[in-house]
Amino acid sequence: MLACALASLASAVAVAWLAAHIAAGFLARLRLDIFRKVQSFSLGEISLFSTPSLITRSTNDVTQVQTFLVLGLQVMIKAPIMAVWAISKIVGKGEEWTMVTGVAVIFMLAIVITVSMFVIPRFRKIQGLTDGLNRVTRENLTGLRVVRAYNAEEFQQAKFDKVNDDLTGKLLFTSRMTAVIGPAMTIVMNGLTLAVYWIGATLINSAGMMDKLTVFQTWSSFRSTAS
Secondary structure, rough: OOHHHHHHHHHHHHHHHHHHHHHHHHHHHHHHHHHHHOOOOOHHHHHHHOOOHHHHHHHHHHHHHHHHHHHHHHHHHHHHHHHHHHHHHHHHOOOOHHHHHHHHHHHHHHHHHHHHHHHHHHHHHHHHHHHHHHHHHHHHOHHHHHHHHHOOOOHHHHHHHHHHHHHHHHHHHHHHHHHHHHHHHHHHHHHHHHHHOOOOHHHHHHHOOOOOHHHHHHHHHHHHHHH
16 A cells, blocks of 8 residues: 555656646747747737737736646546546446446536536636736836826726726636535535445345345445545
8 A cells, every 4th residue: 555655656746747847848839939920920910919918928828828738737647547447446336336426427527517607708808807907007117107297196096906806806706616616526525435335335234144245345346446
């Protein structure tokens, strides 16, 4: 058990290092490609975007892609291995356990899909609000002398506060919605563990004296897989 735990730790560190290395190299090339692409734009093409939008695409968007790659690569490497191993252990162990596991998986998928339906449209609005925040900030910094000359500090402050509050509200909503996924997954997994124990105890009690050991061994194998 100790050797397996150490091997699991070593593999997790190796996967994390590999994901970070791949993401860093990809992002370096991506920033260079974006910079070269923007340099090749004509004035008409640049006018289709905006300076704040181009800044956001080169900084915030690239950082979001990096975060997605680092986390996504770790999931893509580990999840298929764990899924194949778990399915191979579950299949044929008993209809009750297979049905309970299927219900748990369906429930988890329903949670993720429901949260995504509420969150994804907000993420699209956050992109525009981030561009707006960069635009207002850039206007205040580049036109600082004009703002002070016309004593427009309060007007610019109110303008910035409005954009900032809108962006903060959308970010809080998406953060709260995505925060539901973790506790929901914990509840589902703990509920699955309790169901496995309850079904196992019921099957062992109802089995004959000669079959109790076989049922117990099957339950023990399935319990370790569900855990």
